Amino acid sequence: MPVKLKNDRFLRALLRQPVDMTPVWIMRQAGRYLPEYRATREKAGDFVTLCKTPELACEVTLQPLARFPLDAAILFSDILTIPDAMGLGLSIVEKQGPRFARPVRTAADIDKLGVPDPEEELAYVMDAIRLIRRELHGSVPLIGFAGSPWTIGTYMVEGQSSKDFSLAKGMLYSDPHSMHKLLDLLTRSITSYLNAQIDAGVQAVMIFDSWGGALSQDSYHSFSLDYMKQIVANLKKDSDGNKVPSIIFTKGGGLWLDDIANAGSDAIGLDWTMNIGEARAKVGDRVAIQGNLDTAVLYSGPEQVKQEVGKILASYGEGSGHVFNLGHGIHPGIDPANVAALVEAVHELSSPYHK
């Protein structure tokens, strides 16, 4: 029996069905810019424990919804849960980012890895989803997510964040066979993980390809986009009788938008560098678009935020198919008052476009 949401604007916009106003959520909306998040993070002790404790993950997932009338919740988790479940040993080093105790550097390293069982090694994620769904009481949909194979793969090979991806791209160019083997394993793992998230209750899924934009055009297609296509093709299409829309987001992928729009997802994420009206003209009726305010606008004041929100809504124009978001995750130093101004401006200024 289909579940009836109190606010299904987000899901309707992803499926390009009519809405009363443009839905909005914010990448990394449960994050360090919120004092209540920092308090829960403190209580958890460290970031990985916060991810792995369903009650705490649920708590921070709901925090931004208590402050702002957002149109969707997103599971609080990390794109690196999968390699952690594969045994790489994830930790987060303060001010430096993720570290793997056992990075993957050789064909032999890759051969040792297997597809994690989402209800075993990743049970804490599924438990968090079930808990969040209960606590949401059908108010807004819950988004599940995963990193893209290429993006997760870069961290596994580098063992940490990287500016130039010398090890991961080094493997790509010097031993493409091994890189494909790793990406194939990740593709199967991510597909199983996202399908388990759908079974546990997420109502839409998003794939974050944070580092696909660091590739050349040819490499992007064969080492990132093709694998995302495989994932999207093998996702469960509905849950409780409702369609589960999918979103692909390649940061820096503006040049390849046409191909991304053909990858099979219901929607694409757009970073802040591309004009959203031009992007809409390019993708036409194939997919919905999520984005794309420059996160840095939130360093100004409520008036400027409202003005820039208005420009993006005008650029997108009339009709459904737009989910408002930033073009990048929100930064820790941003004033929550500007986020409040953003959410209010999207709802207030968008209704004329949905007459």
Next chain:
Amino acid sequence: MPVKLKNDRFLRALLRQPVDMTPVWIMRQAGRYLPEYRATREKAGDFVTLCKTPELACEVTLQPLARFPLDAAILFSDILTIPDAMGLGLSIVEKQGPRFARPVRTAADIDKLGVPDPEEELAYVMDAIRLIRRELHGSVPLIGFAGSPWTIGTYMVEGQSSKDFSLAKGMLYSDPHSMHKLLDLLTRSITSYLNAQIDAGVQAVMIFDSWGGALSQDSYHSFSLDYMKQIVANLKKDSDGNKVPSIIFTKGGGLWLDDIANAGSDAIGLDWTMNIGEARAKVGDRVAIQGNLDTAVLYSGPEQVKQEVGKILASYGEGSGHVFNLGHGIHPGIDPANVAALVEAVHELSSPYHK
């Protein structure tokens, strides 16, 4: 009386005149991947001293030319010499990058700044150019350069490198008037600096817009591209009776290529994310193209390097107007043997395209 170069392939390609083979040079070719560079850098004590000592700057400029049959030399210097000359106090912190002792954060900070006199505060750059020109003995042309106003401006406001440009973009959105004032001052300073470089002997000039690609489309046009247009329009057009071609390079600017090609420069730099054949089709006969091998290819071996060079040459196709380069500066960890393979492959594989 026009000076006759022994090898003018680079200048001819920038002006889309016939060449016997595709010219090649490498961004940051005088750099840490070369043991002889590291020795001179050690001798200088620190990076800023290396830049400010004409004999040492000349020495490292010439080092890669002694190893590889490159078709151009590029002045060894830094894009931050201008703000240093304005009094901001530049230093380079090991493994962290540039730091300014006195960053620019307010309208009052900007009001205190003036246009540096290239033959006074920046005399060490002009002296280095005159020395390098003598030492080159007319073998290959010497490239001069500057950062773009926006790129230099980000460092001046942030006081250091930044991942998200929160301060610079914060100023852009909250106080655009002050940001424009800073960019206007930088535009006048860069124009005067590049014209002094031309007077001192550089035979082509390049503007590095390393961070224009971090802007939204609207902001890119008004806060970066428009200022580069002003610079190009006010550059001296010839030196010793030879035309001095100009190159604009916005990393991450692939989406705006058409507008960049209209900015008035003779050539545009292309980063590694865009297919060069598609870029050529887009810009047509308006400008030459410089680029665009993924720097990470140099982490593989000579055979793979040759193969990837071949793909780019084939993608560009027949005729002049192509200067081979990486799509980004070379990294410190790269084996010089792969650079040798690259230069050899460009010359060897390109001649059939220039029949």
